[in-house]
């Protein structure tokens with residue numbers, strides 16, 4: 087019997103629990119695999135802190151947001167017990183044969199390094215930003231887009247009543263997928279993403295033309311968006327555990343600029359962690375369950391160094407290196423497609 091340790095790492099998102107459930111149910115049923123769950127991401131692996139995961143533990147999990155295992159931005163090379171050699175010893179001591187790491191590009195980069203140093207590890211892609219390469223969609227993204235779209239719908243009615251310009255900030259550190267999709271679904275008059283700088287003059291031109299038609303302008307901005315004169319994304323919250331700037335707040339920067347230049351009352355809303363909380367959509371539950379089930383095949387086939395991914399409607403296998411080499415940002419033509427109707 088193969089004993090597998092599962093961990094969830096990086097930012098959480100709806101669907102993580104559905105992956106865990108899918109893996110445990112299929113692994114037990116088809117391959118007679120046994121599971122433990124490492125707690126709080128890589129920390130649990132490094133410190134050998136795990137709980138047993140049997141059928142009863144994953145019951146009813148597919149609709150539950152968050153992760154029952156906890157997550158963190160702790161790194162596998164961190165601390166006196168970190169590093170591949172120590173981890174190999176810890177796994178042996180715990181009788182764990184293989185690791186399933188559910189995470190984004192940071193987790194995949196760490197997994198790749200561990201794999202190259204001999205750890206039997208496979209992955210499941212996770213990112214709410216949807217920017218991991220070689221997979222069409224990641225679970226959590228659809229849920230975030232639904233939540234952001236509902237926010238736009240709600241902001242519209244209050245914006246219309248007051249004839250105000252409403253600026254909604256959504257997540258998207260380096261990729262503007264959530265902004266592009268929710269802005270498109272909600273009929274935003276301008277969508278601002280990290281990949282495409284827009285000048286404040288251009289933004290105000292769109293806002294003014296909307297007002298001139300008697301409408302209340304709706305602007306959706308991703309947290310990683312920069313104006314042409316900004317060297318980096320707006321951050322006033324210090325740094326995260328991995329020493330990256332914590333983003334958030336660009337909407338508060340833009341709103342007074344728009345108000346001052348256009349004379350239109352402008353209000354900012356930062357959606358924040360609401361996008362990552364709560365129940366996953368049906369789409370995300372299905373995707374997460376399928377990915378969780380498929381990753382047990384990777385372990386059974388000993389395809390270490392690979393992760394499962396969505397291509398069209400198929401679940402396929404891709405190498406960590408391949409996924410990491412293709413950071414999936416919004417292509418110019420996808421942005422231009424919508425930009426035509428801004429304003």
Ligand SMILES: Nc1ncnc2c1ncn2[C@@H]1O[C@H](COP(=O)(O)OP(=O)(O)O)[C@@H](O)[C@H]1O
Pocket residue numbers: 095096097158159160161162163189190191192193194195196199212213327328
């Ligand atoms: N290149 C790397 N080498 C080793 N560890 C890494 C690397 N990149 C990220 N990590 C670790 O993996 C954790 C998860 O990555 P992070 O980028 O925070 O989330 P995600 O996996 O969701 O992208 C990081 O906080 C860090 O501790």
Ligand SMILES: O=P(O)(O)OC[C@H]1O[C@](O)(COP(=O)(O)O)[C@@H](O)[C@@H]1O
Pocket residue numbers: 096097098099190191212213214215257258259309326332333
């Ligand atoms: O939980 P934290 O560290 O505040 O993370 C916030 C960041 O996580 C994200 O949600 C993306 O996280 P993932 O790539 O890990 O899914 C970003 O959009 C946001 O900048």
Ligand SMILES: [Mg+2]
Pocket residue numbers: 096190191192193
């Ligand atoms: Mg990341």
